[in-house]
Amino acid sequence: MNQNNKKLVASVTSRDQDFAQWYTDLCLKAELMDYSDVKGFIIYRPYGYAIWEGIQGYLDKRFKETNHQNVYMPLVIPESLFQKEKDHVEGFAPETAMITTTGVEDLQERLIIRPTSETLFCTHYQKIVNSYRDLPKMYNQWCSVVRWEKTTRPFLRGKEFLWQEGHTVHATEEEARRETLDILEIYRELGEKYLAIPFVTGRKTEKEKFAGAVETYSIEALMHDGQALQSGTTHFFGQNFSKAFDIKFTDENNTLQYAYQTSWGVSTRLIGAVIMVHGDDEGLVLPPYVAPTQIVIIPIQGQKPEVQEASKSLYDELKKAGYRVSLDDSNKSAGWKFAEYEMKGYPVRIEVGPRDLEKGEVTLVTRHDRKKHQYKVSDVANSMEHILKDMHDTLYQRALTHVNEHTYEAKTYDEFKAYIKMGGYVAMSIADEEVEIQIKKDTTATARVIPFDQKLITENCPVSGKKATQTIWFARAY
Amino acid sequence: MNQNNKKLVASVTSRDQDFAQWYTDLCLKAELMDYSDVKGFIIYRPYGYAIWEGIQGYLDKRFKETNHQNVYMPLVIPESLFQKEKDHVEGFAPETAMITTTGVEDLQERLIIRPTSETLFCTHYQKIVNSYRDLPKMYNQWCSVVRWEKTTRPFLRGKEFLWQEGHTVHATEEEARRETLDILEIYRELGEKYLAIPFVTGRKTEKEKFAGAVETYSIEALMHDGQALQSGTTHFFGQNFSKAFDIKFTDENNTLQYAYQTSWGVSTRLIGAVIMVHGDDEGLVLPPYVAPTQIVIIPIQGQKPEVQEASKSLYDELKKAGYRVSLDDSNKSAGWKFAEYEMKGYPVRIEVGPRDLEKGEVTLVTRHDRKKHQYKVSDVANSMEHILKDMHDTLYQRALTHVNEHTYEAKTYDEFKAYIKMGGYVAMSIADEEVEIQIKKDTTATARVIPFDQKLITENCPVSGKKATQTIWFARAY
Numbered sequence: 028m029n030q031n032n033k034k035l036v037a038s039v040t041s042r043d044q045d046f047a048q049w050y051t052d053l054c055l056k057a058e059l060m061d062y063s064d065v066k067g068f069i070i071y072r073p074y075g076y077a078i079w080e081g082i083q084g085y086l087d088k089r090f091k092e093t094n095h096q097n098v099y100m101p102l103v104i105p106e107s108l109f110q111k112e113k114d115h116v117e118g119f120a121p122e123t124a125m126i127t128t129t130g131v132e133d134l135q136e137r138l139i140i141r142p143t144s145e146t147l148f149c150t151h152y153q154k155i156v157n158s159y160r161d162l163p164k165m166y167n168q169w170c171s172v173v174r175w176e177k178t179t180r181p182f183l184r185g186k187e188f189l190w191q192e193g194h195t196v197h198a199t200e201e202e203a204r205r206e207t208l209d210i211l212e213i214y215r216e217l218g219e220k221y222l223a224i225p226f227v228t229g230r231k232t233e234k235e236k237f238a239g240a241v242e243t244y245s246i247e248a249l250m251h252d253g254q255a256l257q258s259g260t261t262h263f264f265g266q267n268f269s270k271a272f273d274i275k276f277t278d279e280n281n282t283l284q285y286a287y288q289t290s291w292g293v294s295t296r297l298i299g300a301v302i303m304v305h306g307d308d309e310g311l312v313l314p315p316y317v318a319p320t321q322i323v324i325i326p327i328q329g330q331k332p333e334v335q336e337a338s339k340s341l342y343d344e345l346k347k348a349g350y351r352v353s354l355d356d357s358n359k360s361a362g363w364k365f366a367e368y369e370m371k372g373y374p375v376r377i378e379v380g381p382r383d384l385e386k387g388e389v390t391l392v393t394r395h396d397r398k399k400h401q402y403k404v405s406d407v408a409n410s411m412e413h414i415l416k417d418m419h420d421t422l423y424q425r426a427l428t429h430v431n432e433h434t435y436e437a438k439t440y441d442e443f444k445a446y447i448k449m450g451g452y453v454a455m456s457i458a459d460e461e462v463e464i465q466i467k468k469d470t471t472a473t474a475r476v477i478p479f480d481q482k483l484i485t486e487n488c489p490v491s492g493k494k495a496t497q498t499i500w501f502a503r504a505y
Numbered sequence: 506m507n508q509n510n511k512k513l514v515a516s517v518t519s520r521d522q523d524f525a526q527w528y529t530d531l532c533l534k535a536e537l538m539d540y541s542d543v544k545g546f547i548i549y550r551p552y553g554y555a556i557w558e559g560i561q562g563y564l565d566k567r568f569k570e571t572n573h574q575n576v577y578m579p580l581v582i583p584e585s586l587f588q589k590e591k592d593h594v595e596g597f598a599p600e601t602a603m604i605t606t607t608g609v610e611d612l613q614e615r616l617i618i619r620p621t622s623e624t625l626f627c628t629h630y631q632k633i634v635n636s637y638r639d640l641p642k643m644y645n646q647w648c649s650v651v652r653w654e655k656t657t658r659p660f661l662r663g664k665e666f667l668w669q670e671g672h673t674v675h676a677t678e679e680e681a682r683r684e685t686l687d688i689l690e691i692y693r694e695l696g697e698k699y700l701a702i703p704f705v706t707g708r709k710t711e712k713e714k715f716a717g718a719v720e721t722y723s724i725e726a727l728m729h730d731g732q733a734l735q736s737g738t739t740h741f742f743g744q745n746f747s748k749a750f751d752i753k754f755t756d757e758n759n760t761l762q763y764a765y766q767t768s769w770g771v772s773t774r775l776i777g778a779v780i781m782v783h784g785d786d787e788g789l790v791l792p793p794y795v796a797p798t799q800i801v802i803i804p805i806q807g808q809k810p811e812v813q814e815a816s817k818s819l820y821d822e823l824k825k826a827g828y829r830v831s832l833d834d835s836n837k838s839a840g841w842k843f844a845e846y847e848m849k850g851y852p853v854r855i856e857v858g859p860r861d862l863e864k865g866e867v868t869l870v871t872r873h874d875r876k877k878h879q880y881k882v883s884d885v886a887n888s889m890e891h892i893l894k895d896m897h898d899t900l901y902q903r904a905l906t907h908v909n910e911h912t913y914e915a916k917t918y919d920e921f922k923a924y925i926k927m928g929g930y931v932a933m934s935i936a937d938e939e940v941e942i943q944i945k946k947d948t949t950a951t952a953r954v955i956p957f958d959q960k961l962i963t964e965n966c967p968v969s970g971k972k973a974t975q976t977i978w979f980a981r982a983y
Contacts, residue, residue: 061629064586065616068579070629073644098554101546102618102649102665120608126618127605129653130598138543140580140604151539151548166551170649171580175607187580264608313879331653 069184077319118238122324182299203287229476253450259293311372327380456495458488545664556795596716660777668772681765707954731928789850805858934973936966
């Protein structure tokens, strides 16, 4: 490692020394984002935004394949409209930003910048849903939302963030419940197949559910530091919103019925999950399918014609094969380039040098394990699919092992507290919401999910001594 | 035409009777949009949004091929930041919406919802541009912006609209000027190759240019009613913003220089252009490449197994060939379906009926001329590329003929007034800005563009009698 390399790497805080500072360092130094002049509003720089475009591409395709349609609803919600569903407004009111004036004249009614768009979708659905023939309606929108959070961190919690929000209307409860779980499965697969993140899925407790929902489901990811990150949610609304917004349809027997609804979303918070699940002390580690650049080719002694030629021809071959590849033939030092692209987490680096070329070879370095491999030049393109798949699988397994090694069952409250301190998920069978509140007060750990597979660990609740009613996974969370 | 058909079609106002009402009817009845509870903010319904997604797809590819990168800047601009470039703030201040409170507490500084993001990009560029090695920076973002317009119309003028805004920084004036014109050409080609709209291009007058620009260029489209629609603009900023925002870099001789900048954008206004250039009394006419659904297959006597089978197999074949095709085998009447898909402007309708099938044929109806064609079932898929290309070319030529037939040269002011009344572009050689203002006052016509090919029509200005300095295309405009 040369001088430049050392210097660049040294500027990232060690992950195990100060995880929070390591995270911020990566966000800035990998050029994913920058701060703007307004606290809590970030700039998504090209590299960070490209990761989001990847996630958008994956999900948008899945949504469309499952008959969802994209729409765009207004940015603003009249204050009176926002107040229609009681629980919903109570949940969101404290963090709403409002337009009150144009600078020239004050508005007659304050306009809330959407923190989420249930009220807008419901108003529209009320107008366009009349008959069972109009159902289901399954809409999604890609947009940004604003929530006036006090404590903000890049990607994890901001006053503005980018997301998709799906909003659907169904004729039957069964269909709406199925939609809620179908989307949860699409989110889970986004993790398994695209981000190499093993999401834990389950239902949220009453306390943690969405404001206005009957049930909320969640995908949770475990960060390297043992804290959980809620990474996406789906909500079954029952008829809560359809009754508040009067969304009725005539069924096949010509009877008026209230519709059943869902909503669901994931956000740029997923970028934070990718960073904190896979990154290391050298910088980002991007799973190959989401990585904006999958392969970088670096000529060594690039002034030599045979190096130039081989680099260019390998670049063309990989590009033609559909890989996202770049060629850095700038006059920066090789050491600088190595450090830079390790920092940015490019999955594969190919060093094309004269000595390797004499043997008809190049050196290929995989970012996730920083191992060097010698490849025949003629084998590189053919091997790439396997290399990337293997890398994806390894990253997923590594993250899964991390989850498994940091998932505990607590039979006593002392055990629970000890596990929570160690970091990770702790399953415990508790009595009721009072206990959930007590646990948060005592340990700052919150209920992440009620797993689908229910089995009581202890007959009685270790905290209250009362009969245990369900097993919940707890963790400290972002 | 059966009863249903008649009824549906009759509900659209005739284009030549009341163009404005016809336009609004189409927007609503083709389900492109709906009004929201806040005047000037519209709902982009699935069909309207899909057109926008098509435009996004075309442009995003072109931008990326030409080395532009997508980013996302904050929704809000601190009022003090917005005021940094004098002309810019004067141009936009009257129509800015401001966040002043969260409902719980008032903000210390008012935040403007972006009407355009020059100030945000400039602040960021000031931080990240240091050396000529950092240049050019060529960023684009897809987002919505808010301008507090008094008079609003769907897609044409709204308090909120969707757009892309490109913002670039260059080391030299030449490169920035080239970028301004390169993007103008991409916009022009969007019209020629994708929307079947012959855009007229040229420079804006000083009076009509963008607030803060040195020069503004524009693509203008001529609507069926003879009014022009400014459909996109590119701006050369020179060093206006770099001086106001202190964007400097060290050049190759280690000298500090102010950078040169551009910005450019098109918006969902283009949807309005597509409607008003191509639509007719039966509804929308969508050019085939932008049409979300290119082909609809309608079984006639769909209960017959051979009809079902042939319809399904044709659907599969066309879908596999990459066309955007739908099959409507619902139990609605054929007449209803014909009217519905004519209203929505689907380019091709294929009627699959038992009598045609006996001859191995289907009936194909092209929307733009409503002509019926008999095709061998086995020829349909192979012919489709040609059918769509021919339709695109015909639509483009039809629109171009409309432009040519409504473009006039005026040698006297009386001629000018007469032509303007007839609708269309009127070229006249005028003396100065005073005349331009006078013309607008007298006729409501505005300067659309100063064409690149300059040739004086008259030696003296027909309005002022002074020496003519340049030829300008005028029109009444949306």
